[in-house]
Amino acid sequence: MITPEQIKEFLGKSLPIAVCETQDLTGGGDHWQLIVVSPAFEGKGLLEQHRLVNEALKEPMSDQRIHALALKTFSPSQWEKLGS
Amino acid sequence: MADDVLNKIDEKVKNNKVMLYMKGTPDFPQCGFSAHTVEILKSYGIPFATEDVLADPSIRDGIKRYSNWPTIPQVYIDGKFVGGCDIVHELHERGELEPILKSALGK
Numbered sequence: 001m002i003t004p005e006q007i008k009e010f011l012g013k014s015l016p017i018a019v020c021e022t023q024d025l026t027g028g029g030d031h032w033q034l035i036v037v038s039p040a041f042e043g044k045g046l047l048e049q050h051r052l053v054n055e056a057l058k059e060p061m062s063d064q065r066i067h068a069l070a071l072k073t074f075s076p077s078q079w080e081k082l083g084s
Numbered sequence: 085m086a087d088d089v090l091n092k093i094d095e096k097v098k099n100n101k102v103m104l105y106m107k108g109t110p111d112f113p114q115c116g117f118s119a120h121t122v123e124i125l126k127s128y129g130i131p132f133a134t135e136d137v138l139a140d141p142s143i144r145d146g147i148k149r150y151s152n153w154p155t156i157p158q159v160y161i162d163g164k165f166v167g168g169c170d171i172v173h174e175l176h177e178r179g180e181l182e183p184i185l186k187s188a189l190g191k
Contacts, residue, residue, distance in 0.1 A: 046167065046171045046174060046175070047165070047166070047167050047171060050167065050168075050170065050171060051152075051153075054153070054154055058154070061154055062154070068117075069155070070169075070170055071170045072170070072174070
C-alpha cells in the first residue's frame with residue numbers, strides 16, 4: 001500500500017504536476033484512482049499522457065504497492081475546458 | 085526463448101484487426117477492467133479476437149514487454165496498441181473509438 005503523499009512525491013519527481021486528485025478505491029491503499037493534470041501533457045495523446053504517469057509510478061507499481069490504477073489525465077488547457 | 089513469445093504476440097496483433105489481451109474470456113472475464121473493456125468492444129457489434137493471459141504466463145509477461153505497458157487488458161486495433169481499460173473507456177466516451185474501429189475494419 002501507499003499514501004496519497006507518496007504518490008504525489010513519485011509523480012512530482014518526474015513530472016510537473018498542476019493537479020493530482022487521489023481516491024483510494026477500496027480503502028486498502030493499493031487500488032487508486034488518480035486525476036492528474038500536468039503541463040507536460042500539453043499536445044500529447046492519451047496514450048502518451050498515461051505512459052508518463054506509468055513511468056513516474058513504475059517503482060510502486062512493480063513492487064505492488066500500487067496494485068491497480070485507474071487513471072484520468074488532462075493537460076491544463078483540457079482541464080480548463082472542463083470548467084474545473 | 086523470450087523472442088518467440090514476442091513474435092507470437094506480434095503475429096496475433098497483426099493478423100487480427102481488433103485484438104484484446106485480457107484476463108479470462110469475453111464470457112467469463114476474470115477482472116473488472118477486462119470485463120469493462122469487453123463490454124465496450126461488444127457495444128460496437130464488431131468482431132474481435134481475444135487471448136487469455138491467465139492461461140499462459142509467458143504471454144502475460146510478454147505482452148507487457150511488447151507494448152511497454154504495465155497492465156492488462158490491452159487493446160490493439162489495426163496492429164497498433166491503443167491502450168488499456170481507462171484509455172479505451174475515455175476514447176469511447178469521447179466518440180473517438182468508433183472512427184478508429186471503422187477505419188481499421190473498412191480496410
